[in-house]
Amino acid sequence: MGFRTVFVKNGETLRVKLDNLEIVKNRECFIIPLSDIESVILEGEQTTISSRILAKLAQYHIELVVCDSKYLPAGVFLGLGQYHRSAKRAIWQSGWTEEQKQVAWTVIILQKINNQIAFSETASIDKARLETMKELRDNLKLGDETNREGHVAKVYFNSHYGLGFTREDDSLPNACMDYGYAIIRAQMARCVVAQGLLPMLGIFHRNEYNSFNLVDDLMEPFRPLMDYYINQEILTKNDKYLTYESRIQLIDFLNQKIKIKNKKIFINQCMTEYVISFIKAMETDNLSCLININLSDFMECEGK
Numbered sequence: 001m002g003f004r005t006v007f008v009k010n011g012e013t014l015r016v017k018l019d020n021l022e023i024v025k026n027r028e029c030f031i032i033p034l035s036d037i038e039s040v041i042l043e044g045e046q047t048t049i050s051s052r053i054l055a056k057l058a059q060y061h062i063e064l065v066v067c068d069s070k071y072l073p074a075g076v077f078l079g080l081g082q083y084h085r086s087a088k089r090a091i092w093q094s095g096w097t098e099e100q101k102q103v104a105w106t107v108i109i110l111q112k113i114n115n116q117i118a119f120s121e122t123a124s125i126d127k128a129r130l131e132t133m134k135e136l137r138d139n140l141k142l143g144d145e146t147n148r149e150g151h152v153a154k155v156y157f158n159s160h161y162g163l164g165f166t167r168e169d170d171s172l173p174n175a176c177m178d179y180g181y182a183i184i185r186a187q188m189a190r191c192v193v194a195q196g197l198l199p200m201l202g203i204f205h206r207n208e209y210n211s212f213n214l215v216d217d218l219m220e221p222f223r224p225l226m227d228y229y230i231n232q233e234i235l236t237k238n239d240k241y242l243t244y245e246s247r248i249q250l251i252d253f254l255n256q257k258i259k260i261k262n263k264k265i266f267i268n269q270c271m272t273e274y275v276i277s278f279i280k281a282m283e284t285d286n287l288s289c290l291i292n293i294n295l296s297d298f299m300e301c302e303g304k
Contacts, residue, residue: 002036003038035060040057040062040063185216259300
């Protein structure tokens with residue numbers, strides 16, 4: 001299984017040579033074994049890639065992320081048939097009951113809200129706002145039928161970035177979150193497909209035009225971890241826009257560690273473990289099997 005994330009900015013040519021990825025840029029040649037690579041991120045408009053490379057990336061289960069002119073990840077390429085019993089798992093997934101999905105979503109979104117509150121506590125947010133978020137969390141119902149998540153999110157973002165802030169604003173925090181969440185989404189998509197799940201069949205997200213509904217469900221608890229990471233690593237620089245160096249730093253979020261079951265593992269590994277635990281929880285109708293993603297377990301591993 002690969003472990004490297006390869007970031008290519010305005011590379012001229014990508015080639016495959018003896019099961020290695022060869023990148024040519026400014027007449028320099030960089031060679032990386034395909035077996036070492038977990039994902040490739042392409043940025044810029046001058047990179048050429050062939051169908052042979054795409055086939056090799058699929059063969060080695062390497063995800064390819066392509067960024068747009070604003071440097072935001074715009075598309076992801078994933079190989080098919082990574083799981084040995086894909087059809088059986090797809091049939092099983094399509095049979096999940098509404099009750100199963102509601103219970104799973106309630107647990108997942110509770111993890112997200114708890115992490116939003118935990119981050120807010122570290123940021124010395126006004127106590128009244130913290131109490132509001134906690135009260136909303138405590139009134140969470142099955143399937144979040146009253147949209148407590150949305151209400152918490154409004155208080156959460158306004159507390160951190162000012163009253164009137166929206167996720168549509170043209171601002172550095174939003175640029176960081178858009179980029180960071182896209183990195184999480186691409187990695188989670190890889191994990192979901194690798195376990196034979198259909199990424200378009202979600203438990204809460206059900207947009208018929210969205211190919212990653214389940215991915216968007218399962219990535220939710222990781223969002224506040226990215227928010228905390230952005231606050232610690234990017235916003236402290238006082239940059240006016242999302243720089244190249246900051247984009248690299250956001251990608252490196254996947255290489256940060258988190259404590260899971262008394263073991264310190266990388267975030268990208270944690271996502272795989274999270275998907276596996278989700279599958280077990282759905283198979284057994286026991287959501288206690290789902291790994292708890294906890295901000296404090298992430299903070300404990302900072303700098304280690």
